Structures are given as C-alpha cells and as structure tokens.
Amino acid sequence: MSTTSDPSLASPAADAAAPKAASGSTARVRGSLGRRHAAERRFRLVGMLAVILGLSFVAILFGTILNKGLPAFWQASITVPVTFDPNIVKIPPYPQPQQGESPAAYEAEVLQWRTALAGVNWGRIIENALLAELPPDAAKNRRDVSRLVTSGERFRLRDLVQERPGLVGQTVTVKLLADANVDVWVKGNIDRSLPDRQLPLTPNQRRYVEILQEKGLLTESFSTSLFFNVDSRASPASAGLAGAFVGSLYMMLIVILLSVPIGVAAAIYLEEFAPKNRLTDLIEININNLAAVPSIVFGLLGAAVFIIWFRLPLSAPLVGGLVLTLMTLPTIIIATRSTLRAIPPSIRQAAVGLGASRVQTVTHHVLPLALPGILTGAIIGVAQALGETAPLLLIGMSAFVANVPATPMDQSTALPVQIYLWQGNELRNFFEARTSAAIIVLLSLMIVLNGLAIFLRKRFESRW
Amino acid sequence: MSTIWLIVAILTAMGFAYQFGTVKSRRVAAASGAKLHSLPTHYGVLVALWCGLPALAVLLFFWVFEGSIIRALVTAELPEAVRTLPTAQLAVILNRIVALATGFGVAGTPEAFEVEAAARMTQLKNTGYLAMIAVMAAVAVIGASLVLRSMSPKMRARNQVERVVMIALVLCSGVAIVTTVGIVLSMLSEAIRFFNFVHPFDFFFGTVWNPRFATVGTGASGGYGLLPLLWGTVLITIIAMLVAVPIGLMTAVYMAEYASPAVRAFAKPIIEVLAGIPTIVYGFFALTVVGPFLASAGAMIGIEIRATSALTAGLVMGIMIIPFVSSLSDDIITQVPRAMRDGSLGLGATHSETIRRVVLPAALPGIVGAFLLAVSRAIGETMIVVLAAGNAPVLQANPLQAISTITVTIVNQLTGDIDFTSPQSLVAFALGLTLFTMTLGLNVVALYIVRKYREQYE
Numbered sequence: 001m002s003t004t005s006d007p008s009l010a011s012p013a014a015d016a017a018a019p020k021a022a023s024g025s026t027a028r029v030r031g032s033l034g035r036r037h038a039a040e041r042r043f044r045l046v047g048m049l050a051v052i053l054g055l056s057f058v059a060i061l062f063g064t065i066l067n068k069g070l071p072a073f074w075q076a077s078i079t080v081p082v083t084f085d086p087n088i089v090k091i092p093p094y095p096q097p098q099q100g101e102s103p104a105a106y107e108a109e110v111l112q113w114r115t116a117l118a119g120v121n122w123g124r125i126i127e128n129a130l131l132a133e134l135p136p137d138a139a140k141n142r143r144d145v146s147r148l149v150t151s152g153e154r155f156r157l158r159d160l161v162q163e164r165p166g167l168v169g170q171t172v173t174v175k176l177l178a179d180a181n182v183d184v185w186v187k188g189n190i191d192r193s194l195p196d197r198q199l200p201l202t203p204n205q206r207r208y209v210e211i212l213q214e215k216g217l218l219t220e221s222f223s224t225s226l227f228f229n230v231d232s233r234a235s236p237a238s239a240g241l242a243g244a245f246v247g248s249l250y251m252m253l254i255v256i257l258l259s260v261p262i263g264v265a266a267a268i269y270l271e272e273f274a275p276k277n278r279l280t281d282l283i284e285i286n287i288n289n290l291a292a293v294p295s296i297v298f299g300l301l302g303a304a305v306f307i308i309w310f311r312l313p314l315s316a317p318l319v320g321g322l323v324l325t326l327m328t329l330p331t332i333i334i335a336t337r338s339t340l341r342a343i344p345p346s347i348r349q350a351a352v353g354l355g356a357s358r359v360q361t362v363t364h365h366v367l368p369l370a371l372p373g374i375l376t377g378a379i380i381g382v383a384q385a386l387g388e389t390a391p392l393l394l395i396g397m398s399a400f401v402a403n404v405p406a407t408p409m410d411q412s413t414a415l416p417v418q419i420y421l422w423q424g425n426e427l428r429n430f431f432e433a434r435t436s437a438a439i440i441v442l443l444s445l446m447i448v449l450n451g452l453a454i455f456l457r458k459r460f461e462s463r464w
Numbered sequence: 465m466s467t468i469w470l471i472v473a474i475l476t477a478m479g480f481a482y483q484f485g486t487v488k489s490r491r492v493a494a495a496s497g498a499k500l501h502s503l504p505t506h507y508g509v510l511v512a513l514w515c516g517l518p519a520l521a522v523l524l525f526f527w528v529f530e531g532s533i534i535r536a537l538v539t540a541e542l543p544e545a546v547r548t549l550p551t552a553q554l555a556v557i558l559n560r561i562v563a564l565a566t567g568f569g570v571a572g573t574p575e576a577f578e579v580e581a582a583a584r585m586t587q588l589k590n591t592g593y594l595a596m597i598a599v600m601a602a603v604a605v606i607g608a609s610l611v612l613r614s615m616s617p618k619m620r621a622r623n624q625v626e627r628v629v630m631i632a633l634v635l636c637s638g639v640a641i642v643t644t645v646g647i648v649l650s651m652l653s654e655a656i657r658f659f660n661f662v663h664p665f666d667f668f669f670g671t672v673w674n675p676r677f678a679t680v681g682t683g684a685s686g687g688y689g690l691l692p693l694l695w696g697t698v699l700i701t702i703i704a705m706l707v708a709v710p711i712g713l714m715t716a717v718y719m720a721e722y723a724s725p726a727v728r729a730f731a732k733p734i735i736e737v738l739a740g741i742p743t744i745v746y747g748f749f750a751l752t753v754v755g756p757f758l759a760s761a762g763a764m765i766g767i768e769i770r771a772t773s774a775l776t777a778g779l780v781m782g783i784m785i786i787p788f789v790s791s792l793s794d795d796i797i798t799q800v801p802r803a804m805r806d807g808s809l810g811l812g813a814t815h816s817e818t819i820r821r822v823v824l825p826a827a828l829p830g831i832v833g834a835f836l837l838a839v840s841r842a843i844g845e846t847m848i849v850v851l852a853a854g855n856a857p858v859l860q861a862n863p864l865q866a867i868s869t870i871t872v873t874i875v876n877q878l879t880g881d882i883d884f885t886s887p888q889s890l891v892a893f894a895l896g897l898t899l900f901t902m903t904l905g906l907n908v909v910a911l912y913i914v915r916k917y918r919e920q921y922e
Contacts, residue, residue, distance in 0.1 A: 037814065043819070044718075050715045051731055054735040054790070058734055294845070294846070294871070297900050300874065301650055304651065305650050308654070309650075333640070359626040390743070390847055419745075419748065423752075436748075439744075
C-alpha cells in the first residue's frame with residue numbers, strides 16, 4: 001500500500017533506530033486518528049442505514065398492502081326476506097326425459113326451461129324485497145332502489161330456483177350483496193363533502209342506505225364471495241377468486257407432478273452418475289443459464305411451441321402448468337444438486353464397500369438423507385411458480401373468464417393474473433381494495449409454502 | 465377417462481408381474497441350488513418393466529394416431545362430392561359426424577351419408593379400441609412371460625433394471641437442453657417469419673416504434689424500431705441499479721462485517737423476503753403507492769413527475785433487486801480469507817479502511833458478477849414495468865416521463881386478440897430473441913466471473 005512512502009510506518013526496525021522521526025509520525029498518526037475514526041463511524045452508520053432502509057421497504061410494502069386490503073375482506077350486504085312471487089316467476093315445470101327422446105332433444109328442452117328462467121324479472125323480486133323495508137315513497141325511485149344491490153345477485157336468485165324449483169311462491173331470508181358503490185360508501189372511503197354529481201350514490205340512495213343501516217339490515221360481514229365466487233365484470237361486488245384458485249391449483253399440480261420428478265432425476269444423474277465430459281459440462285452451464293433466463297422468455301416459448309405449433313387451447317391451465325414447469329425445473333435441479341453435494345462421500349463409500357451397486361447406493365442411502373433438502377427446494381420452486389404472472393399473460397391468460405375451470409384444458413385465470421386483471425378495473429375505489437385483498441391471499445399462500453420449507457429444513461436438517 | 469383406467473390396469477398388471485417375478489426367482493434359486501445373481505426384487509422389477517413398458521408404448525402410439533387414422537378412413541369413404549369440398553366445410557361435416565357417432569346427435573335431420581359415416585366411425589372406433597386392448601394385453605403377457613421363462617440364477621436382472629433407470633435419468637437431464645434448444649429454435653423461427661415482413665436493419669436500428677394494426681404491405685415496416693424500447697429498458701435498469709447497488713452492497717458489508725449474529729439472523733431473512741414477493745405485487749405497489757407519492761412530492765417542489773414513469777418503475781425494481789445484490793455480495797465478502805483482513809488490521813488500519821481497501825477490492829470480481837446477474841434480472845423484469853412505466857415508446861432522456869421497455873412491448877403485442885401470422889404479433893418473438901441474447905450474454909459472463917472467483921479462494 002501507499003504507506004511505503006513513509007519509512008517509519010514501513011518497518012518497526014526503522015522506528016527503533018530513529019525515535020525522533022517515530023515520534024513525529026506517531027504524532028501524525030495520532031492527529032489523523034480522530035478523522036479516521038469519524039470515517040469509521042460514518043461508514044458504519046451508512047451500512048446500518050442501508051439495512052434499515054431495506055427493512056423499512058419490507059415494512060412499507062406489507063403495511064400499505066395490509067392497510068388497503070384488509071377492509072376488503074368485509075363487505076356490505078343487505079339481509080331481507082325475499083318472496084318468489086309466482087306472478088313474476090312464471091316458468092313451466094322442469095322437463096323430464098321422455099322415452100325414446102334423443103339426448104340432444106332433451107338437452108334442447110332443458111335449455112328452453114333455463115331460458116324461461118333467465119327471462120324472469122329477478123330485479124323486480126329484489127326491488128320488492130327492498131321496498132318492503134323502505135318508506136313508501138321509495139316506490140317512485142325503483143331504479144335507485146334496485147341499484148343498492150349488486151346486479152349479480154339476480155343470477156343468484158335464479159340459481160336458487162334452478163336448484164329448488166319448489167321455491168316459487170315461498171319467502172326466504174336472503175343475504176344480498178350490496179352494490180360496490182354502497183360498499184365503498186359504507187366503509188367511508190368517499191369524501192362525503194363532494195358535490196352531488198361527483199358522488200357515486202344519488203341523494204335518495206344515501207337516504208335508503210341510512211335507513212337500512214339503522215334497521216340493522218345493511219351490515220358488514222366477512223366476504224365469502226371473495227373466496228367462493230368467480231370473477232364478474234357486470235357485478236363488481238360479487239367478483240371473487242374461485243376460478244383463479246382452481247386455475248392456480250391445476251397449474252401447481254402439473255408443476256409438482258412434472259418438475260419435481262424430472263428435476264430430481266436430472267440432479268441425481270448430474271451429481272451422482274454423470275461422467276465429467278463436455279456434454280455434462282454443457283448441461284450444467286445450460287441449467288445455470290436457464291435459471292437466470294427472464295420468465296417472459298418462457299412465456300414466449302410456451303406461446304410458440306404449445307399454442308402455435310401444438311395448437312393447444314389458449315388460457316388453459318395445462319399450458320400454463322407446462323410453461324411454469326419448464327421455468328421451475330432449473331430451480332429444483334440446482335437445489336437438489338446442492339443438497340446431494342452436501343451429503344458426505346463416506347456414506348456412499350460405506351454402501352459401495354458393503355457391495356451395493358451405485359443405483360442401490362443412491363436409492364437406499366443418498367436419497368433418503370437428501371429428501372428434506374429436496375422437498376425444501378421443490379416447495380420454494382413451486383412457490384415461485386405460484387406468483388409468476390408474465391409468462392401466463394403470453395399464453396392467453398389475460399382473458400376474462402367467468403367460470404371455474406372443470407378440467408385443465410378449460411379457459412382459466414390464475415391468482416397473480418387475477419390481480420393483474422383487477423388492478424386494471426375502472427371502478428378504482430372498490431377494486432384497489434379488492435386487488436390488495438387478492439394480493440394478501442396470494443402472499444399468505446406463499447408465506448405458508450415458504451414457512452413449510454423452513455420448517456422442513458429446521459426439522460430434518462442434519463449437520464455432517 | 466378410459467385412458468386413465470387403462471393406465472391403472474397396466475399398473476395393476478405390473479404389480480402382479482412383480483409378484484410373479486419375485487416368487488419365480490426364489491423358486492428358480494431353490495430348484496437349481498445356485499445363488500441368484502441379483503436380489504429377488506430385481507427379478508420382480510424386471511418382469512414388471514417388460515410387462516408394462518411395451519403396453520404403455522402401445523397406448524401412447526394409439527393415443528397419438530387413433531384420431532387422425534379414423535378420420536382419414538371415414539373421409540375416404542365419404543361421397544365424392546363431399547370429399548372435394550373446401551377444408552373448412554369438410555371439417556364442419558366431420559364434426560357433425562363425430563357428434564352423431566358419439567350419440568349426442570345434431571340439430572336438424574342428418575343426411576343419409578352422415579348417418580352412414582357416423583355408423584362407420586363408431587364401428588371403427590370400437591374395433592380400434594378393442595384391438596388396442598388386445599394388443600396391449602398381448603404385449604404385456606408376452607413381455608412378462610419371456611422374462612419369466614428365461615429366468616435363471618445367472619440372469620443379470622439388476623444390471624438390466626439399472627440400465628433402464630439410467631436411461632430414464634439421462635432423459636430427464638436432457639429436458640434442460642431440450643428447453644434451451646426449444647427457446648432458441650422457436651424464437652428464431654418466429655423471428656425469421658417477422659423478418660420476412662420487416663427488414664432486420666429497420667428493426668434493430670429503427671428509432672420509431674409504432675406498430676400500426678394496418679393491413680400488411682401498406683408501409684407497415686416504418687414503425688418497428690427497437691431503439692426506443694431498448695433505451696427504455698436501459699434507462700429503467702440504470703435507475704434500478706442506482707437504487708439497488710448502493711443499498712444492497714452496504715447491506716451486505718454491514719451484515720458480513722459489523723452486524724452481531726442476532727441482528728444478522730433477524731435482518732437477513734426479512735430483507736430476503738423482498739426476493740420472494742411476486743413481481744405483480746411490486747407492480748401494484750408502484751402503481752398505487754410509489755407513483756402517486758412521487759407525483760405529489762414532485763408537485764410540492766415544483767417538478768412535474770408522472771405517476772407512471774421510468775423513475776417509479778426503476779425505483780421499485782431497485783427495491784426488488786436489493787436482496788439479489790445483498791445476498792450474493794454477502795456470500796462473496798464472507799469468502800474473502802480471514803488472513804487478508806487480519807493482515808490489514810494488524811498494520812493498524814481501521815475496520816472500514818480494511819473493508820474499503822482490502823476486502824472490497826479482493827471481492828470485486830465476485831461483486832461485479834453479482835452486479836451483472838442483477839442487471840440481467842432487471843432487463844428481463846416484466847410486471848413492474850407493465851404496470852408502472854406508462855408505456856410510451858419514445859426516445860427521450862427524461863426519467864420523469866412515461867417510457868416503454870422490451871418486455872412491456874412483448875406483453876402488449878401478445879395479449880388481446882392475437883393473430884399469430886401478423887407482424888404485430890411476430891415482432892414479440894424478435895423482441896424476445898433480443899432479450900434472450902442480452903440476458904444470456906450477461907449471465908454467461910457473470911457466471912464465469914463468479915466461478916473464477918470461487919476457485920481463486922478455494
């Protein structure tokens with residue numbers, strides 16, 4: 001270092017030989033000491049600041065998401081007795097299959113019955129149920145009244161009758177989800193001092209909301225619709241995550257079924273059996289590179305190979321699962337290899353020494369010991385796949401899908417894609433909370449998965 | 465559904481074959497009095513493999529070719545007038561025949577030839593299905609009995625079983641190569657189709673990005689310039705690195721050199737949580753929190769900052785990358801040998817002087833590798849920029865304005881109504897190829913540096 005220019009610092013012998021010079025340079029060192037220690041403190045402080053900054057980013061991120069999203073788990077609903085007035089619900093009896101009728105013809109009849117059911121003015125039934133609870137002058141503002149309840153509830157009433165045709169003519173108490181604007185209003189997320197024209201509710205509606213609240217009919221309760229409903233555009237208040245859940249579930253199943261066995265097998269081959277040659281070197285470099293390839297490139301691969309060449313359906317969880325499998329494979333291979341590498345060679349030598357073949361050594365001794373590590377790697381890989389969005393958008397998953405996929409070949413969304421779709425919704429003050437709630441659900445799932453991985457690692461960790 | 469039951473049947477048969485094999489091998493050993501070459505379970509597995517694998521192969525073959533063969537046979541027997549119809553109409557008729565054949569029926573009265581063809585199709589299907597089951601059963605029985613018959617104490621069952629295992633392992637590790645080849649080939653072929661529409665020179669050096677949804681040939685090549693997107697990517701990456709590198713590096717230094725074990729055990733995992741959060745969450749955070757915050761902060765000091773801008777996206781991306789930089793650098797700093805630190809401290813340097821003049825220079829190659837990996841991560845990041853960068857593909861240097869990147873454009877071109885034959889969609893593959901090449905280059909260099917560095921101190 002540059003201190004060689006100062007002979008007194010370069011060697012202790014010079015120090016002893018020239019005490020005078022030494023005292024001079026000691027003085028110089030002493031003099032600079034304060035400055036150097038200040039620099040030391042500054043450096044340390046900057047380091048600490050960086051750590052605090054990193055921690056506070058985590059806190060801000062989680063804080064704002066929780067703050068925005070938690071209220072969305074509770075949702076306003078109106079509990080009223082609903083009468084299925086036979087004068088409004090005018091439908092023929094449910095068709096029965098006749099002898100000698102072809103399935104196509106019977107299906108047509110059922111369809112006809114459903115069409116009749118769908119043609120019923122369900123909105124009027126809801127209006128009547130609400131009007132019974134409101135002052136008589138509300139009958140003049142039917143439009144305002146009907147818009148207190150989200151439009152999707154009409155279809156829920158229809159489904160009720162479709163399941164139990166005997167309901168016609170009876171009165172049942174139903175909890176109707178309030179409209180998204182009512183929900184936002186009740187939560188107090190709207191500046192009430194704004195002029196009438198900018199408020200989402202008309203003056204009449206605000207009065208009705210107050211009346212219903214006073215009667216205890218309009219309440220906030222835990223939002224089951226968020227979990228058990230499918231996405232909806234016409235009726236934002238009843239939009240839920242059910243379709244996305246099932247879509248993600250299918251994809252994760254495909255990822256687990258494909259990428260874990262293939263990844264573990266590949267890692268075992270590369271770590272335990274592969275000869276050291278050019279080919280295995282190439283595979284190794286390849287895997288390390290694949291782990292760092294942007295996820296969107298896997299999406300392009302999926303679009304080109306599965307959609308354009310193999311003509312698989314767009315938006316299908318099958319395609320999504322395959323793309324995510326290719327994406328997680330390197331992660332799982334790398335994790336498994338490092339676990340295998342950590343197992344001491346003495347175990348293998350002992351097995352081979354007792355006459356086991358190499359395959360027997362691996363299956364009887366190495367794999368059981370590596371299992372916790374492999375599981376941890378697999379879970380982390382799956383968690384990563386669960387949160388991936390970009391490649392799914394490229395295989396058509398940005399489409400709006402309003403049912404739960406029955407098979408992995410049906411159209412579907414996934415949790416992160418649902419978040420992407422909801423954040424783009426125009427009804428901002430309702431969907432921002434809804435999106436945050438969906439994010440909380442996604443993050444909780446990931447935390448559970450990662451927690452499981454940490455638990456496994458701690459529980460079965462063995463030090464060699 | 466029936467396929468699943470067939471697979472279950474094959475697996476059951478394999479179970480029985482395993483039992484037969486084990487029992488038979490014991491009996492053979494007892495009868496001949498000689499020692500078996502392998503364990504009885506090896507003989508069992510061998511018999512099971514010979515029983516199941518050929519049957520599965522038959523099933524796979526049938527599954528792939530059944531539909532097209534039956535269709536071809538049925539089409540060949542259709543009346544001449546129908547067979548010569550255009551492909552689209554023929555497909556419609558075939559679908560009607562399939563609907564009739566499955567017993568679902570069609571709307572209206574089917575024509576005579578359709579009913580006839582449907583009957584023929586049902587017959588072919590049933591025959592084919594029965595034939596397949598017969599063939600599968602035959603190969604399973606033949607395979608298993610061949611092994612059972614030739615079983616002798618000298619038979620090297622273990623070696624054969626292990627060879628099958630080995631082949632399966634090799635095939636699995638080949639998947640990684642196939643993936644890379646698939647990426648390169650699919651992107652290249654689609655990109656070449658794109659370059660049929662637009663000259664590569666116009667693409668790589670064009671300064672205007674404006675892919676009009678116009679009919680092909682009406683001067684559509686004017687708007688496919690890569691440079692505005694590339695510039696957007698570079699600008700956002702620079703901002704992200706300006707955030708991530710100082711914070712990440714200082715975090716790593718503090719964690720590796722100063723922090724007490726308790727602080728380290730607490731802070732390190734929490735900061736690493738940032739790496740596990742899905743990028744869509746960061747995007748939402750940027751859009752709803754950081755963007756409006758920056759915009760109002762800018763308004764307060766009199767600067768116009770767009771809520772969705774290069775700055776917003778870059779800042780949030782920087783936060784996302786902090787743990788990459790910090791944990792990679794942390795590993796590298798802890799790998800610097802103790803002796804180097806002791807030497808410096810022994811000469812009277814303070815702790816920070818040791819870090820700045822000895823540890824960091826020694827760790828520099830590794831840190832550069834980590835830095836490059838982080839850059840490649842930032843270049844390929846998608847969801848944050850899709851939500852927070854504002855999507856304005858213009859060449860301008862102001863980071864406070866909206867901008868667009870390569871990844872955003874790939875998403876934009878391939879979502880919505882896609883027609884995979886138009887240059888508007890195909891350009892996504894040319895962009896993807898560019899992105900892949902860039903990140904590949906960075907990764908190769910970075911991994912090489914990190915590897916060299918590891919060897920240096922091992």
